[in-house]
Amino acid sequence: MASRPDMRVVRAVTSKKKVDIEQAATLQRTGQNAYKDGDLQGAIESFTQALVANNEDTGILDNRAATYCKLKQYSQARADARAMVKLAPNEDRVIIRLDAYFSIVGSSLTLEKGYLRLAKVLCLDGNFDKARDIYEYALQKLPADHSGRELLEQLLKKLQDKLAGGNRRDPFTILPLEIAEFTLRHLSFKQVAGIMRVCKGWSQFLGGLTSLWMRVDLTGARSRVPWTSIRNYIHRSRAQLTNATITNIVPSTTSKVLDMLSRCPQLEHLELMIRYDYPKEFYLKIKDFRRLKSLVCGADISLSHACVGSILSTLSKLEKAVFLHVWDNPTTEPQLTSTWPEHLPNMKSLTIGSSQENPHGLIFQEAVYPNLEELGLVWDPARSQSFRFHLMPEKEYLPPLRILDLRGATIQSWFYSMLPDSLETLRLFSGSIGSTHLGRGTLSPGQNKLPNLKTLIFNDTPWVNHSTLAIFLLHSEAPLRTLHVNLCHNMDSAVLTEILYMLDEFNPKLKELTELGVACMAGMDDSFVKRLSEMLPNLKTLDLSQTRITGCTIRMFADARNDELAIEKLDALIIKGCDDVSRDAIDYGRQMGLKIVT
Structure with missing residues (x-):
C-alpha cells in the first residue's frame, strides 16, 4: 500500500517549513506500519495528523483513502480521492507506481494517482458506470505516447466486459411479476424446485406464486421424496392442486400422501407410480x-x-383411466360392487393391465363406453399364454376408437371386421388367433377399409403371415406411415417383398410409408434392404435390428443422402444386434449425416 519516497514527485512547497514536511513523512510511515499490522483506525489517525502537517501531499491522501476502503467507508475514501484530483489537475503532476494499489506485480507503468484511486473506490462501492467514466476521462487526459495508457486500457476493458455481461441483478427483482411468473411456468416442476434452493429470497418469491404449484410432478427425483415435501407443495398451492404425479416416495407414507391429496378439491389428474397392496383401502381413499x-x-x-x-362407477367424470395391475378376486367384498358401471359416457381412454395367470381382470364391454377413443389391454403373465379378446355376440363392433393396443390377446377370426373406420393406431403384441370353422390361425377380411389407419405395429405376433398381413396392407386402403413387423417368426423377407410388389395395384397409398421395422426378420440382408428402399422411396426411419445386413447397407443409405439423383433419403437407421456391421461402417454413416442407433 505504501508509496515509496523515491518514486514520488512532490509539488514544490515554499510555504511549508522543512520540519513540517519531515514530520508529515514520519507520521505517514507510522500510518503505513499500522496498516500493515491491521490497526486500520490507528493508521487513519496517523494519516490525518500527517495531513495536518502537510495537506498538499497526495501520497498521504492516497494512503488514507486506501485505508478507508479497507474499512468500507467509501464516502470518506471518495473525498480523499477527489482531493487528490484537485491537487494534481494535470497529467504531469503526482505519479505513482500501480503495483502498490492494484497488485500488478512487477509493473513499472505509472498513471495519475487521483483518478486511479477514485475509480477503484467507485468500483468497490459498486458504482461501475461512474468508474468507467473516470477511466475514460483519464485516458483523454494522458498523451498518446504515455507509458501508462496500455495498462489503463486493460483496466477499462475489464470493467467494460463486466458491464457488458450485465450487472447480474436478481431477475425477480427487476421483472414485472406477470412476466416472471409467465417465464417460470415454462420450467418443469423439478427445475422450479431446484431454483428454490438457490437462495432464501428466491425460495420466498417462488413459494408465494400459487400458480406454480398447481402441478406437482415427482418424476426424476434423485432420492426418496419425504411426505413433508408433498405437504409443502400442497400448502403452496393453497390446496388448489389440479395435477399430481406421485412417485419415488417412501412406501410407508403412501396412505398419508393420499390423505393429503384428498384435501385438494380441484384435483383433476392423478398419476400414482407407487406401491400399495390394499385395494379395499385404496378405493376408500380414491372415491372422494x-x-x-x-x-x-x-x-x-x-x-x-x-x-x-367401483372406482369407474364412483368417479363418473373420468376421461382417462389406467390400471396396470388388475387381478380377479373371487371373494365377496360387501363395500365394493362386483360389476362394472353400466354406462360411462365420459370415458375416452382406458388401459387395463395384468400379469396374473388367469386374465379375468381383462374384461371389456363395449356398450359401457360409447365415446371411447383409446383402449389398451395389456397381459404379461409369467408364462406364455393369451387372453381372449372378443365382443358380445349380439354386438360385433367396437366404439369409435382411434388407438387400440392389445398385448397377449387371443383374437377371433372376425377381428379385422370389427375394427372401426376411425382407427388411427393399431398395436398388437404376441397373442394368437382362436380356432374357427375356417381353420386355426385364419383371419377373415371384412368390408371396412381402415381409411384413417396411420400406424400398424406387430411385435412378436406369431399369427402374422402372408395372408394376415396382406389383409391389412392390400385388402384395406390404410394410408400407413408407420409399419412394424418385428419378431414375427412366420414372416420373412421374401414374403414381405412379395406383398410390397403388389402395392401399386391394391394400395398405392402405402408407397408413402416413412417408418418401417423388420427387426429379426429371416432372410433380411443387404440385397433385400435395397429392394425395400426401391419400393418405399419415402422411408425416413428403418429398423433392421438383429438382421443379417452388413456395412454395405449403411454405405448405400449414407451415400444416397449426398447424391442429388438418389430418391431414397433415409434419416435414421436402427441396427441393434447386427453383428456383421463394422464400426468403420457406422462411423462413416454418421459422418455422412445418417443417424444410426446401435
Missing part, C-alpha cells in the same frame, strides 16, 4: 376424488377387478 378426469395406477398398485369397477 370426484373431480378426477385422469387416473393412472402403476404396476405396483394391486387392484381387484371389483375395485376397478
Whole structure:
C-alpha cells in the first residue's frame, strides 16, 4: 500500500517549513506500519495528523483513502480521492507506481494517482458506470505516447466486459411479476424446485406464486421424496392442486400422501407410480376424488377387478383411466360392487393391465363406453399364454376408437371386421388367433377399409403371415406411415417383398410409408434392404435390428443422402444386434449425416 519516497514527485512547497514536511513523512510511515499490522483506525489517525502537517501531499491522501476502503467507508475514501484530483489537475503532476494499489506485480507503468484511486473506490462501492467514466476521462487526459495508457486500457476493458455481461441483478427483482411468473411456468416442476434452493429470497418469491404449484410432478427425483415435501407443495398451492404425479416416495407414507391429496378439491389428474397392496383401502381413499378426469395406477398398485369397477362407477367424470395391475378376486367384498358401471359416457381412454395367470381382470364391454377413443389391454403373465379378446355376440363392433393396443390377446377370426373406420393406431403384441370353422390361425377380411389407419405395429405376433398381413396392407386402403413387423417368426423377407410388389395395384397409398421395422426378420440382408428402399422411396426411419445386413447397407443409405439423383433419403437407421456391421461402417454413416442407433 505504501508509496515509496523515491518514486514520488512532490509539488514544490515554499510555504511549508522543512520540519513540517519531515514530520508529515514520519507520521505517514507510522500510518503505513499500522496498516500493515491491521490497526486500520490507528493508521487513519496517523494519516490525518500527517495531513495536518502537510495537506498538499497526495501520497498521504492516497494512503488514507486506501485505508478507508479497507474499512468500507467509501464516502470518506471518495473525498480523499477527489482531493487528490484537485491537487494534481494535470497529467504531469503526482505519479505513482500501480503495483502498490492494484497488485500488478512487477509493473513499472505509472498513471495519475487521483483518478486511479477514485475509480477503484467507485468500483468497490459498486458504482461501475461512474468508474468507467473516470477511466475514460483519464485516458483523454494522458498523451498518446504515455507509458501508462496500455495498462489503463486493460483496466477499462475489464470493467467494460463486466458491464457488458450485465450487472447480474436478481431477475425477480427487476421483472414485472406477470412476466416472471409467465417465464417460470415454462420450467418443469423439478427445475422450479431446484431454483428454490438457490437462495432464501428466491425460495420466498417462488413459494408465494400459487400458480406454480398447481402441478406437482415427482418424476426424476434423485432420492426418496419425504411426505413433508408433498405437504409443502400442497400448502403452496393453497390446496388448489389440479395435477399430481406421485412417485419415488417412501412406501410407508403412501396412505398419508393420499390423505393429503384428498384435501385438494380441484384435483383433476392423478398419476400414482407407487406401491400399495390394499385395494379395499385404496378405493376408500380414491372415491372422494370426484373431480378426477385422469387416473393412472402403476404396476405396483394391486387392484381387484371389483375395485376397478367401483372406482369407474364412483368417479363418473373420468376421461382417462389406467390400471396396470388388475387381478380377479373371487371373494365377496360387501363395500365394493362386483360389476362394472353400466354406462360411462365420459370415458375416452382406458388401459387395463395384468400379469396374473388367469386374465379375468381383462374384461371389456363395449356398450359401457360409447365415446371411447383409446383402449389398451395389456397381459404379461409369467408364462406364455393369451387372453381372449372378443365382443358380445349380439354386438360385433367396437366404439369409435382411434388407438387400440392389445398385448397377449387371443383374437377371433372376425377381428379385422370389427375394427372401426376411425382407427388411427393399431398395436398388437404376441397373442394368437382362436380356432374357427375356417381353420386355426385364419383371419377373415371384412368390408371396412381402415381409411384413417396411420400406424400398424406387430411385435412378436406369431399369427402374422402372408395372408394376415396382406389383409391389412392390400385388402384395406390404410394410408400407413408407420409399419412394424418385428419378431414375427412366420414372416420373412421374401414374403414381405412379395406383398410390397403388389402395392401399386391394391394400395398405392402405402408407397408413402416413412417408418418401417423388420427387426429379426429371416432372410433380411443387404440385397433385400435395397429392394425395400426401391419400393418405399419415402422411408425416413428403418429398423433392421438383429438382421443379417452388413456395412454395405449403411454405405448405400449414407451415400444416397449426398447424391442429388438418389430418391431414397433415409434419416435414421436402427441396427441393434447386427453383428456383421463394422464400426468403420457406422462411423462413416454418421459422418455422412445418417443417424444410426446401435
